[in-house]
Amino acid sequence: MMATQTKRLTYRSLAAGNRVKLAGTFTSSGNMMLMLALVLLLAGLSTKAMAFADQDHDGVPDYKDACPDTPKGLAVHANGCSETPLSTLCLPDSQGQSYPPKCATTEPLAVYFPSDSSHLPQSQWPVLAQIAAFLRTYPAVSLYLVGHTDNQGNKLQNQPLSYRRAELIRTALINDYQIDPVRLKIQAKAASQPAASNQHAHGRSLNRRVAFIVQQRHLADNRQGGQ
Known part of the structure; x- marks a missing residue:
């Protein structure tokens, strides 16, 4: 055998x-x-x-979830928020006021970038989810996506870098959150509008950002609609 x-x-x-x-x-x-x-x-x-963590089990990974404590069983959008708008953000508008008008104080929000880079770290994605929730809560609102840099390098480098940063955010909101492209306008400011001192590393890290500003010309429609 x-x-x-x-x-x-x-x-x-x-x-x-x-x-x-x-x-x-x-x-x-x-x-x-x-x-x-x-x-x-x-x-x-x-x-x-090995899938991404999803603590509230709504099918949206935590790093993209704008509403991480959604009650079990609720239908949610791609940003993790329920179909009933939940955003309570108060963003600045282009006239230096708050939107929506009932807000007592504005909550300036930004996403931050590594030095000399237009790559968005994963840690910044929850901010995009919050912005997407805001845009769904106020469907007539449009935003300026304002790209900034620190003062390292010269304007020939920083101007296109600030534009690429804002363009990246616009693309992510369109592709990942299905926001209408018409509602997202890009502005590139390079190092002309620092949020903090460029004299130290921490201040420069706060200046490498894309900020979100509500367009003033769209506010009247929302006020009339009771938003």
């Missing part, structure tokens, strides 16, 4: 970090296919385990 050959397959579970050993006797191609199917099943389970 011919000796039966035993082959051992090894699969590392990405989720648990443990080594799973599968041993068996393969006397036909059918047995081999069965073992391969089991390995693929385990791989699929590990992939799910």
Whole structure:
């Protein structure tokens, strides 16, 4: 009788970090296919385990969730907020006032960038989710996306850099949150409007930003509509 050959397959579970050993006797191609199917099943389970965290289980990963405490069972938009608008932001408008008008104080909001970069860190995505929720709450409002830099480099470098930063935010709001492109206007200010001192590293980090300003000419429609 011919000796039966035993082959051992090894699969590392990405989720648990443990080594799973599968041993068996393969006397036909059918047995081999069965073992391969089991390995693929385990791989699929590990992939799910590596998905982004979603603490309120609404299907939107936390880093993009503007409403991280949504009650269980509510239908939500792509930004993680329920279909009933929930935004309570008070943004500055182009006349230096607050919007909506009932706000007592404005809440200037910005996304921040690394030095000499138009790449948006993952940590800044929740701000975009808040802006998307604001735009859904006030559907007649349009925004200026105002790009800024610190004072490192010269204007020939900083002007296009500030534009690219604002353009990146506009693209993300359109593609990831389905905001109408007509509602998003770009302004590039380079280093001309610092939010903090450029004399130290922390101040420069606050100046590398895109800020959000409500367009004044769209406010009358919202006031008339009772928004």
